[in-house]
Amino acid sequence: MPITLTDTKRATIAQKLADMRAIQNLILMSERQFIQECSDNDIRSRLQDMIEDDEKNLGIIETTITQYGNPAEPKDKVQKMVNQAQEMMQGSDLSLYEKMAQHELLKHGQVLSGLVVHKAAQVVGADVKEALAPLNAVNFENRAHQEQLKGILEYLGTRELTGQEPDDSIWGQIQDALAAMTGVIGSATTQASDASDMDILTLIFMDHQKAKTLIREIEKTQDPNKIREYFGQLYKDLVAHAKAEEEVVYPRIRSFYGDGDTQELYDEQAELEKVLNEMKASEPNAEAFQAMVKRVKDMVGDHTRQEESTMFAAMRKNMNDSQREQMATEFKEAKKRLQNQMQ
Incomplete structure (x- = not known):
């Protein structure tokens, strides 16, 4: 029979990539919202660094989707979740601490999605594995962001419960964790970090x-x-x-x-x-x-x-x-x- 151009496995991976793009846009929207709500200059500075990383990561995801060559839309339930999360992040029902706790979960989910897509690529074909390689940078930076968010959450949570500033050594602990992680994965991150602005x-x-x-x-x-x-x-x-x-x-x-x-x-x-x-x-x-x-x-x-x-x-x-x-x-x-x- 004549050859069709759509393969179910590849289409499923394409939809997962579209889900990741939708979540990445939500992550960026949330971080910009947090900067507006936060008065602490140290936290605002860290959030601004995350925004710069996440803008680059969105570009990497977009490039990866184009290189993969199977455009798709996110699942309806994922788009519904994104819409609900946007309303929650922009609303006043939750404290900044509670919003950022949900944000850390989004980062965690994004890491898992990236890892699952890579595993699926290994099963489906060498060309898929090749096309999705730039996502390594997104996975690694999201893991690094999780470590920073844990520190921010400790800081915000302590202040919210007691009205007092926590021990400043918490930022040193986070920097130590990030340095250790960079030593393990820095080279792989560097290899793929320019996927959003390739010539x-x-x-x-x-x-x-x-x-x-x-x-x-x-x-x-x-x-x-x-x-x-x-x-x-x-x-x-x-x-x-x-x-x-x-x-x-x-x-x-x-x-x-x-x-x-x-x-x-x-x-x-x-x-x-x-x-x-x-x-x-x-x-x-x-x-x-x-x-x-x-x-x-x-x-x-x-x-x-x-x-x-x-x-x-x-x-x-x-x-x-x-x-x-x-x-x-x-x-x-x-x-x-x-x-x-x-x-």
């Missing part, structure tokens, strides 16, 4: 690596169902990637990369999409399908080598860091729109 070259390279991973997965399995799953994802990824490049990247580079070389990239992607559509209508165990897998592998290899060598070199020479980062933002937005249309 266009990094995003294109990540797409190339994911496509090559999917092709390898198709080649090494004889299970028709797995082939359908992997090809369905490969089709969506390559088509969205190609159209986003044609919309955002190629028109911008033509002036310095040259008409001939730029047109060659357009032509290669048009031919690739033609082959992908033929595969989509084929049986995965047919000889013709297997032959087209080899053809797609060669086409992707040739195309990516050109982009990663001569095109990347031209972009580094003719575009500054800010321009490449701005192009990355536009590229992600274009991919997101195209993915939603394909969905």
Whole structure:
């Protein structure tokens, strides 16, 4: 039968990522609300640092969702919970201590969601594991925030119960805990910490690596169902990637990369999409399908080598860091729109 583009397991992970994005927006809204309600300068400073981290983490989640390539909406019950929590955080029924206690639970839940998604990625496929790798930074920083929130809660709780300030050594204890945690996980956090503001070259390279991973997965399995799953994802990824490049990247580079070389990239992607559509209508165990897998592998290899060598070199020479980062933002937005249309 013709290959469909939606796999249940991948769609379930996509919805979990959408849940995480909804919760991350709630976390940011709550922290901004806490700063308005809190008069303690030390706590306000710590909350402001958390907001900066969480704005970056939201960007990482957004980037991860786009790289994953399966857009989804959060579960109805999660969206309902977010709406109720917003009302609670903005209301006056709870004290600041009580609100922040609920906030710490949100952080804890976000850590668990990130860990569960990673475990699921290991089961579903190498390409999923690769696409979701940037979430490590979000998981680690949320754990660090939990430690800080415990200190803030001790401080607020003591003051709320007694009207007096707690022992100042509590902040030293929290800093010691954070230093110990940083020693264990700092390197992994650093590796993924820039996922929210990658430049266009990094995003294109990540797409190339994911496509090559999917092709390898198709080649090494004889299970028709797995082939359908992997090809369905490969089709969506390559088509969205190609159209986003044609919309955002190629028109911008033509002036310095040259008409001939730029047109060659357009032509290669048009031919690739033609082959992908033929595969989509084929049986995965047919000889013709297997032959087209080899053809797609060669086409992707040739195309990516050109982009990663001569095109990347031209972009580094003719575009500054800010321009490449701005192009990355536009590229992600274009991919997101195209993915939603394909969905």
